[in-house]
Amino acid sequence: MHIFISTGEVSGDLQGSLLVEALFRQARRLNIDLKITALGGDRMAAAGATLLGNTTRIGSIGLVESLPYIIPTLKVQHQAKQYLKQNPPDKIILIDYVGPNISIGNFVRRNLPNIPIFYYIAPQAWVWSFNDRNTKAIARITDRILAIFPEEARYFADYGIDVNYVGHPLVAKMASSPNKLTARDQLGLNREQTIVTLLPASRRQELKYLLPDIIGAAKILQQQIPNLKFLVPVALPNYRMAIERAVNEAGLNAILIDDPNETSLAIAAADLAIAKSGTVNLEIALLDVPQVVLYKIHPLTAWIAKWIIRFSIPFMSAVNLMLMRRIVPELWQDEASAEGIAKEAFALLMPGDRRDQMFADYAEVRAAMGDGTACDVAAQDILTSTLKSQLPRKEVLSLNA
Structure with a gap:
């Protein structure tokens, strides 16, 4: 099984590394030969993922703050999209990193519409979004959200997204x-x-x-x-x-x-x-x-x-x-x-x-925050799920790259 993971910044690398460890742990238990490629950082690489690009240093929050990172982000995005087109994975996991991940999700839906997309730790649109544009974008590209906050699970479920509340990975x-x-x-x-x-x-x-x-x-x-x-x-x-x-x-x-x-x-x-x-x-x-x-x-x-x-x-x-x-x-x-x-x-x-x-x-x-099994619950869900993308074809064709 080939899984692609996309995340950014230091916190995304931490959360991604914990999930990568759990994915390999559960894959061994299930006797699955697993390969993980990723956008992330050194922690994810140490956990066993093969990095396509290091995104820990190109994150920011804010309008002015994001300007220096536009070109580096676009370069990494282009590299990832070319890789996905040439090496389609079995499953895709997005972790936070709202703008770049929505872009990758839209690309996948347009070019590889049958690959299921899991959003693990969805962007906190349920907290800070002043409109629901990002939420609707997440709903269009995501087949299942693996939520780590109770309010996150309730919010996205209200938008009709398939949500599994797994608890918070930091407990373990x-x-x-x-x-x-x-x-x-x-x-x-x-x-x-x-x-x-x-x-x-x-x-x-x-x-x-x-x-x-x-x-x-x-x-x-x-x-x-x-x-x-x-x-x-x-x-x-x-x-x-x-x-x-x-x-x-x-x-x-x-x-x-x-x-x-x-x-x-x-x-x-x-x-x-x-x-x-x-x-x-x-x-x-x-x-x-x-x-x-x-x-x-x-x-x-x-x-x-x-x-x-x-x-x-x-x-x-x-x-x-x-x-x-x-x-x-x-x-x-x-x-x-x-x-x-x-x-x-x-x-x-x-x-x-x-x-x-x-x-x-x-x-x-x-x-x-749960009983400390969040990463393993999420990993089992990802590895054993047989879901396919349910996005209607007409909606796939309407998405921008």
């Missing part, structure tokens, strides 16, 4: 993570020291818009809390120089963590995490670490979103989206200043009702 990944003291021992850290982990960027735009304020907040906290230490996981090697320079210029007592496999250790060891919005927020919650979540984009993009598009969302953090209520503080745009971040962080570092309530809410989040 984080189950083997150590507790705080063990993590500190493994990293060679003082068991009694106050530690804050900073997670500033998995996209280049976050280095520009979030890193300065995160470093500024850390500097304020260091002035207020004696013997404070910071851990800073580096999402991609080419981000290290910018992060190291900012840390040194601020005079922070910090350790940079270069090994992606030690990011979970750096989180588990912390008393608090200050993090960009993304998949990592759920990792932090599963490790029972209080957190402050940040989101900031280009000012022009933010202005257009607010005043032209009238864009609004209930929450941005995956933790709050899991139960659709405010569990962790979210600081958006101007709120995500050094002073604002430091104020929220200091409050959560202090023992009291806010920390206690967050721990209680985290327990509910964990319960909603």
Whole structure:
């Protein structure tokens, strides 16, 4: 069996790698000879996928932010489409990565209409879409959605899409993570020291818009809390120089963590995490670490979103989206200043009702995320499903490439 997977960015590579591992695991159990080719990153390659292109470095969110990545994305898309035409797979899996994946889906529906398409972790149109254009596009190209959020499953089911709620894949990944003291021992850290982990960027735009304020907040906290230490996981090697320079210029007592496999250790060891919005927020919650979540984009993009598009969302953090209520503080745009971040962080570092309530809410989040079998359930569904594309031929012909 030949499966093609398409995803992008650091988080997509992580989720893709977990699914690739499960696909090979279940294929061995079912005695299926499996080949996986993919658009993704180093983690997916390490899990056994053959990469057609590395898409971890060409992702962005926002209008202005996406401009530098248009040509690299189009090149990778062209390469993938040519490959699919010459080497039609048995099944296709799309993971998030909304614009490029809809483009690939449309191409497949036009040129290879009988290949079933699974969308695993569909784009969060159920959260941020100001119209249902993308949702309808997803409905046109997708034969089955494997959902990881309860609200995601309900939303897409309402559009008539075949949906299977599998639970969240991070539950199994984080189950083997150590507790705080063990993590500190493994990293060679003082068991009694106050530690804050900073997670500033998995996209280049976050280095520009979030890193300065995160470093500024850390500097304020260091002035207020004696013997404070910071851990800073580096999402991609080419981000290290910018992060190291900012840390040194601020005079922070910090350790940079270069090994992606030690990011979970750096989180588990912390008393608090200050993090960009993304998949990592759920990792932090599963490790029972209080957190402050940040989101900031280009000012022009933010202005257009607010005043032209009238864009609004209930929450941005995956933790709050899991139960659709405010569990962790979210600081958006101007709120995500050094002073604002430091104020929220200091409050959560202090023992009291806010920390206690967050721990209680985290327990509910964990319960909603399933029993840790999400990847294997999804893999079994993909490998054993006999579904064929049910898209009417007249609709296939109407799709754009």
